Amino acid sequence: MTSAFLAFPSSPFAALVPYGWDDVWADEFAPYATEGLLAGRVIRVDRGQCDVVTSDGVLRADTAFVTPNDPMRVVCTGDWVAVEPAGNPRYVRTYLPRRTAFVRSTSSKRSEGQILAANVDYAVVAVSLALELDLGRVERFLALAWESGAQPLVVLTKADLVPDAATLGHLVQDVEKTAPGVPVLPVSSSGGEGLDVLAAVLSGGTSVLLGQSGAGKSTLANALIGEDVMDVRAARDVDGKGRHTTTTRNLLALPGGGVLIDTPGLRGVGLWDAETGVGQVFSEIEGLAADCRFHDCAHEAEPGCAVLAAVDSGVLPERRLASYRKLLRENQRIVAKTDARVRAEIRRDWKRKGAEGRAAMAAKRGRWH
Known part of the structure; x- marks a missing residue:
C-alpha cells in the first residue's frame, strides 16, 4: 500500500x-x-x-x-x-509490466508455457493431510513458486484429520526438510486452527493458491474470506481427489487485507525454465556441490563428489538427490525445446556417455578374453 x-x-x-x-x-x-x-x-x-x-x-x-x-x-x-x-x-x-509471474509448461508436447497468475507476492502451496504426503510433488510446486519471484508458503490443509499432535508435528517436520527456507503452516478450514496466522501473512499483498484437486483450496479460500464464494464438493473417499470445482482463476479481496487468487486443481505441474527455482528448493545440495572436486560434477559417480559423500553418510536423503536429478533433467528438456545451445549440450553429453559406455564394455570384453 x-x-x-x-x-x-x-x-x-x-x-x-x-x-x-x-x-x-x-x-x-x-x-x-x-x-x-x-x-x-x-x-x-x-x-x-x-x-x-x-x-x-x-x-x-x-x-x-x-x-x-x-x-x-x-x-x-x-x-x-x-x-x-x-x-x-x-x-x-x-x-502493465508484470512484477512476478507463475508459469508452468503446458500439458501438450509443444514448447509453450502457461501463465497461471501475475503480480503475486506469495505462492501458497496447499497440501492435504487427508492423503499420504507426496514430497516430490511439493518440491515440484516449490520450484515453480521460487522461479516466479514470489515467496512460497506451504499450507497443510485438513489438519483436523490428523489423529494427534505428535503425528502432526512429524508431518510438519517432513515438509520443512523438503522445503528449506519456506514457512510450513498446518491449518483446519473447518476448525479454524491456523487461519488467523495465515490471514495475517496474506494481508501483506497478493497470494495465489495452488495445489491438486481435493487439496482443500476452495474450502480454504471460503474460510479466509468468511463466506462461501467458491463452490466446494467433497473429495472422493477412495483417493481423496477432488472434482475441479474451481474452473477459472479468481482474484478475491480478503477482509483483513490482501487479495487471493484461487486456481483450479492442477493434475500436471510441468516445469518451465525453472533451473533457479530447482536450485532454491534443493539449496542444501547446491551448497554441498560447492565442495565437489570438479566444478561441473554431475553427482553420479565422480571421485571427490561431496553430494554423494553426504548421501553415503546419511546426511542427505537419497530421495532428495533423486528428485533433484529428475527435476533438473525435466527442466533441461523443456529449455532444450526452444534453446539450440542447450540441445547441443545435451547431444554432446549423450555422445560422451555413449563413448564411456562403449569403452567400459570394450574393457570388460578384454578382461573376459
Missing part, C-alpha cells in the same frame, strides 16, 4: 488500493491515463474475456487486442491493465 493514496481517498485510484494499487503502478499507468484509458486489475479470465475491477466498478472486457496467439503474453488473472472506458465490446488495450 502507499501513503499517497491513503492520504487522498478522493483519488480516482482509491478504489484500487485494496487490490494492490500503489505509486509504482500509478507511474507505470501514467501514459495510458493521458489516453483516457481506465486502470484496473483482472479478477477473472474466461474464454477470451475478463472481468476487471476499476474505479468505475467491475467491467467486462475483451482480451483479443493483447497478442492472442502468444500464451506467454495473454492477459491473466492478477494483471494490471489499461481498459477502454466505453465500447461494445470494451477491449483491454495492454497490461
Whole structure:
C-alpha cells in the first residue's frame, strides 16, 4: 500500500488500493491515463474475456487486442491493465509490466508455457493431510513458486484429520526438510486452527493458491474470506481427489487485507525454465556441490563428489538427490525445446556417455578374453 493514496481517498485510484494499487503502478499507468484509458486489475479470465475491477466498478472486457496467439503474453488473472472506458465490446488495450509471474509448461508436447497468475507476492502451496504426503510433488510446486519471484508458503490443509499432535508435528517436520527456507503452516478450514496466522501473512499483498484437486483450496479460500464464494464438493473417499470445482482463476479481496487468487486443481505441474527455482528448493545440495572436486560434477559417480559423500553418510536423503536429478533433467528438456545451445549440450553429453559406455564394455570384453 502507499501513503499517497491513503492520504487522498478522493483519488480516482482509491478504489484500487485494496487490490494492490500503489505509486509504482500509478507511474507505470501514467501514459495510458493521458489516453483516457481506465486502470484496473483482472479478477477473472474466461474464454477470451475478463472481468476487471476499476474505479468505475467491475467491467467486462475483451482480451483479443493483447497478442492472442502468444500464451506467454495473454492477459491473466492478477494483471494490471489499461481498459477502454466505453465500447461494445470494451477491449483491454495492454497490461502493465508484470512484477512476478507463475508459469508452468503446458500439458501438450509443444514448447509453450502457461501463465497461471501475475503480480503475486506469495505462492501458497496447499497440501492435504487427508492423503499420504507426496514430497516430490511439493518440491515440484516449490520450484515453480521460487522461479516466479514470489515467496512460497506451504499450507497443510485438513489438519483436523490428523489423529494427534505428535503425528502432526512429524508431518510438519517432513515438509520443512523438503522445503528449506519456506514457512510450513498446518491449518483446519473447518476448525479454524491456523487461519488467523495465515490471514495475517496474506494481508501483506497478493497470494495465489495452488495445489491438486481435493487439496482443500476452495474450502480454504471460503474460510479466509468468511463466506462461501467458491463452490466446494467433497473429495472422493477412495483417493481423496477432488472434482475441479474451481474452473477459472479468481482474484478475491480478503477482509483483513490482501487479495487471493484461487486456481483450479492442477493434475500436471510441468516445469518451465525453472533451473533457479530447482536450485532454491534443493539449496542444501547446491551448497554441498560447492565442495565437489570438479566444478561441473554431475553427482553420479565422480571421485571427490561431496553430494554423494553426504548421501553415503546419511546426511542427505537419497530421495532428495533423486528428485533433484529428475527435476533438473525435466527442466533441461523443456529449455532444450526452444534453446539450440542447450540441445547441443545435451547431444554432446549423450555422445560422451555413449563413448564411456562403449569403452567400459570394450574393457570388460578384454578382461573376459
